[in-house]
Amino acid sequence: MLGINYFEIKSFIKSNNRFILGIDGLSRSGKTTFVENLKLDFGNRGIPYMIFHLDDHIVERKKRYNTEFEEWYEYYELQWDVEWLRKHLFENLLKLQEITLPYYDEDTDSSQLKTVKLPSSGVIIIEGVFLQRKEWRDFFDRVIFLNCSRERRLMRETKETQQNKEKFERRYWKAEEYYIDKINPMECADLILNT
Numbered sequence: 001m002l003g004i005n006y007f008e009i010k011s012f013i014k015s016n017n018r019f020i021l022g023i024d025g026l027s028r029s030g031k032t033t034f035v036e037n038l039k040l041d042f043g044n045r046g047i048p049y050m051i052f053h054l055d056d057h058i059v060e061r062k063k064r065y066n067t068e069f070e071e072w073y074e075y076y077e078l079q080w081d082v083e084w085l086r087k088h089l090f091e092n093l094l095k096l097q098e099i100t101l102p103y104y105d106e107d108t109d110s111s112q113l114k115t116v117k118l119p120s121s122g123v124i125i126i127e128g129v130f131l132q133r134k135e136w137r138d139f140f141d142r143v144i145f146l147n148c149s150r151e152r153r154l155m156r157e158t159k160e161t162q163q164n165k166e167k168f169e170r171r172y173w174k175a176e177e178y179y180i181d182k183i184n185p186m187e188c189a190d191l192i193l194n195t
Helices: 006-016 029-045 073-078 082-088 150-155 165-183
Strands: 018-025 049-053 100-104 110-117 124-130 142-147 191-193
Touching: 018 029, 029 049, 029 124, 029 142, 073 165, 142 165
Parallel strands: 018 124, 018 142, 049 124, 142 191
Antiparallel strands: 100 110
């Protein structure tokens, strides 16, 4: 189910303790829904897991909006502190038993540090857009890319959000085009699922 090779994952966990699985895809491609289904599937199969949503770790608005950079660049390069996450999340996934990360609160536009315990063995699922950027790609054992047309993804937005198509063109779609051209995530992924 879900295009996952469970035998490979279980074998990997036995010999390496943790299996790092990336769920990549552009905005509104179905990543969160897919991860919810994985959660149920892993639970039913008795596979321990931990989930990280990269959107939980974005930076405050002042660092990613109204900078001197173009909007697409703000979204691609400034939405997350890419190097900080590399050092404190990705580099520690196999080494530590617990990690401390900033969790963003949209209501207060601030982050609070939280410490989370990692399972000693199991699957660490990391879900997010632009997941296969060069700074992070090598930390994954496998990456699944969820492929979904721009039109379909736009239809998944609220009607109010759909009305602001110019922002999508300037900020989101231009950043996605950059990612597709520069990284070629479908070529780099281990598995592509159409959503």
